[in-house]
Amino acid sequence: MNAVPPLSPESAAPEAAGPAFSPLYRQIKALIVRSLQAGEWRPGEAIPSEMELAARFRVSQGTVRKAIDEMATENLLLRRQGKGTFVATHAEQKVQYRFLRLEPADEAVAPGPVERLFLDCRRLRAPAEVARALDMKAGETVAQIRRILSFGGTPAVLDEIWLPGTLFKGLTAERLSEYRGPLYGLFESEFGVHMVRADEKLRAVPAGPDEAELLRVPVGTPLLSVERRSFTYGDKVVELRRGLYHTAKHHYRNELS
Amino acid sequence: MNAVPPLSPESAAPEAAGPAFSPLYRQIKALIVRSLQAGEWRPGEAIPSEMELAARFRVSQGTVRKAIDEMATENLLLRRQGKGTFVATHAEQKVQYRFLRLEPADEAVAPGPVERLFLDCRRLRAPAEVARALDMKAGETVAQIRRILSFGGTPAVLDEIWLPGTLFKGLTAERLSEYRGPLYGLFESEFGVHMVRADEKLRAVPAGPDEAELLRVPVGTPLLSVERRSFTYGDKVVELRRGLYHTAKHHYRNELS
DNA sequence: AAGTGGTCTAGACCACGAT
DNA sequence: TCGTGGTCTAGACCACTTG
Numbered sequence: 001m002n003a004v005p006p007l008s009p010e011s012a013a014p015e016a017a018g019p020a021f022s023p024l025y026r027q028i029k030a031l032i033v034r035s036l037q038a039g040e041w042r043p044g045e046a047i048p049s050e051m052e053l054a055a056r057f058r059v060s061q062g063t064v065r066k067a068i069d070e071m072a073t074e075n076l077l078l079r080r081q082g083k084g085t086f087v088a089t090h091a092e093q094k095v096q097y098r099f100l101r102l103e104p105a106d107e108a109v110a111p112g113p114v115e116r117l118f119l120d121c122r123r124l125r126a127p128a129e130v131a132r133a134l135d136m137k138a139g140e141t142v143a144q145i146r147r148i149l150s151f152g153g154t155p156a157v158l159d160e161i162w163l164p165g166t167l168f169k170g171l172t173a174e175r176l177s178e179y180r181g182p183l184y185g186l187f188e189s190e191f192g193v194h195m196v197r198a199d200e201k202l203r204a205v206p207a208g209p210d211e212a213e214l215l216r217v218p219v220g221t222p223l224l225s226v227e228r229r230s231f232t233y234g235d236k237v238v239e240l241r242r243g244l245y246h247t248a249k250h251h252y253r254n255e256l257s
Numbered sequence: 258m259n260a261v262p263p264l265s266p267e268s269a270a271p272e273a274a275g276p277a278f279s280p281l282y283r284q285i286k287a288l289i290v291r292s293l294q295a296g297e298w299r300p301g302e303a304i305p306s307e308m309e310l311a312a313r314f315r316v317s318q319g320t321v322r323k324a325i326d327e328m329a330t331e332n333l334l335l336r337r338q339g340k341g342t343f344v345a346t347h348a349e350q351k352v353q354y355r356f357l358r359l360e361p362a363d364e365a366v367a368p369g370p371v372e373r374l375f376l377d378c379r380r381l382r383a384p385a386e387v388a389r390a391l392d393m394k395a396g397e398t399v400a401q402i403r404r405i406l407s408f409g410g411t412p413a414v415l416d417e418i419w420l421p422g423t424l425f426k427g428l429t430a431e432r433l434s435e436y437r438g439p440l441y442g443l444f445e446s447e448f449g450v451h452m453v454r455a456d457e458k459l460r461a462v463p464a465g466p467d468e469a470e471l472l473r474v475p476v477g478t479p480l481l482s483v484e485r486r487s488f489t490y491g492d493k494v495v496e497l498r499r500g501l502y503h504t505a506k507h508h509y510r511n512e513l514s
Numbered sequence: 515a516a517g518t519g520g521t522c523t524a525g526a527c528c529a530c531g532a533t
Numbered sequence: 534t535c536g537t538g539g540t541c542t543a544g545a546c547c548a549c550t551t552g
Contacts (some may be wrong), residue, residue: 021528021529023528023539023540023541024540024541025540025541049517049518049519050518050519051517051518059541059542060541060542060543061542061543062540062541062542062543063540063541063542065519065520066540066541068519073330074514075514079519079520080518080519080549080550081518081519081520081548081549081550082517082518082519082520082548082549082550082551083517083518083519083549083550083551084517084518084519085518085519098513099513101511101513105458196514197512197513197514198512198513198514199510199511199512199513200510200511200512200513201362201508201509201510201511202459202481202504202508202509202510202511203481203504203508203509204461204462204479204480204481204482204502204504205461205479205504206479220477222461222462222463222479222480223461223479224459224460224461224481225461227508228513245461247459247460247461247462251458251459251460251484252458252459252460253456253457253458253459254358254456254457254458254459254511255454255455255456255457256355256356256358256454256455256456256457256485257331257332257453257454257455278547278548280520280521280522280547281521281522282521282522306536306537306538307537307538308536308537316522316523317522317523317524318523318524319521319522319523319524320521320522320523322538322539323521323522325538336537336538336539337530337531337537337538338529338530338531338537338538338539339529339530339531339532339536339537339538339539340530340531340532340536340537340538341536341537341538342537342538515551515552516550516551516552517549517550517551517552518548518549518550518551519547519548519549519550520546520547520548520549521545521546521547521548522544522545522546522547523543523544523545523546524542524543524544525541525542525543526540526541526542527539527540527541527542528538528539528540528541529537529538529539529540530536530537530538530539531535531536531537531538532534532535532536532537533534533535533536
């Protein structure tokens with residue numbers, strides 16, 4: 001027994017250009033991703049057990065397992081032995097601020113909670129550059145947020161965030177201030193947009209006048225510029241973010257392999 | 258049949274504090290790592306087939322496979338379907354400069370080859386800070402290299418590299434200049450030291466007088482400071498490196514998930 | 515005790531590369 | 534054609550969590 005007909009490897013990619021062969025577990029994975037995308041299971045909830053999914057897709061448990069394995073290493077799902085497999089979430093997670101790589105330079109300093117201050121939240125027509133990065137037409141409306149993150153009273157991050165207007169309709173400064181925890185948690189629960197992965201481009205730049213004042217540093221101070229594009233399911237860009245990090249007492253940590 | 262006696266799960270971690278249980282495939286993985294460490298197979302060479310390893314360790318092919326799977330995702334090994342499984346190498350690899358995340362900001366610009374210029378290569382007693390980072394006693398001898406990387410004639414990276422003297426005995430400026438390709442390739446073939454992973458701390462800093470001259474930028478220009486510790490098998494630190502990246506025409510790329 | 519994910523095995527067959 | 538890694542299955546048992 002190989003697979004239920006509509007799942008047979010041939011049916012997946014009959015084109016001449018693409019990969020000629022797609023293993024069964026990848027097709028299962030794609031189906032599970034589609035269910036996540038459709039909101040069949042919400043962030044934080046458990047998905048069906050491996051046995052149930054195996055029965056549903058008419059494959060063996062091992063095949064489902066391999067599909068889930070990949071999704072777990074991509075941080076789409078979270079396995080907990082004895083309990084089940086859960087949809088990853090940015091809210092109420094042990095590791096808050098999953099995408100923030102900034103950490104205290106001095107190991108002795110306890111990290112402490114992050115203070116969030118929202119400067120403004122507006123809706124406007126997307127500048128050409130922003131529209132291009134967000135895969136939108138120039139002139140469509142976007143939401144723009146500016147905010148500051150502080151550690152122990154000292155401002156360390158100045159963020160400028162751009163979001164597609166259609167996805168974030170009722171976004172206001174008020175709702176931002178009320179919400180506790182990371183922005184991505186709010187995006188999930190209030191707008192049903194789950195950030196799955198991101199890429200970043202880092203540069204060292206001098207602080208401009210406005211930025212210097214907001215971060216309380218002299219004009220020209222070197223800052224770490226972090227340009228991030230965030231994606232949901234299906235590799236769709238849903239956020240453009242430009243962060244300026246003051247790296248006197250913090251640094252950006254990265255692991256290579 | 259579970260395992261050959263000396264591999265029984267119990268024997269792996271009888272301590273009270275540590276993890277009470279270590280699956281068989283992790284024990285196999287540890288054995289393979291030990292063989293790599295001992296140089297049984299050199300970088301670029303093929304290791305024995307899964308079947309051979311299964312016979313050697315008296316486990317099933319699936320168990321060996323899971324061990325190798327983990328090592329492949331950690332970039333210790335490289336699987337090539339139909340050919341075999343190979344020891345990862347920094348030399349003669351498609352992706353040269355595996356640990357260098359700098360790339361041209363303008364996508365239109367072809368990357369082109371990197372030009373390397375060695376400024377000096379000395380042996381000296383390790384400053385306290387360097388000794389601590391390299392897990393050495395203060396005063397032991399270390400090798401220090403300074404060099405510049407240029408792209409298309411424009412200097413972009415100024416590196417200062419510290420290596421334990423005991424591991425890199427015959428290291429001279431001459432041998433550095435002669436070798437083609439990434440430093441880590443030379444470390445592998447000439448000194449038998451294979452870099453397996455690294456961590457980095459990034460900051461934005463102003464260019465000092467010397468640095469400014471070498472990188473041909475004005476004093477005070479913001480530079481991206483990249484402090485890297487590199488590890489061999491067994492999590493042993495074997496390199497400390499401080500890079501200053503000029504990020505006007507390049508940026509440091511990172512992926513988050 | 516029951517249900518979940520985690521491990522291990524054994525065997526069949528497929529895709530790929532070299533010969 | 535052969536040997537390699539890659540996929541898929543089926544079944545047994547283990548470890549962890551909850552009732």
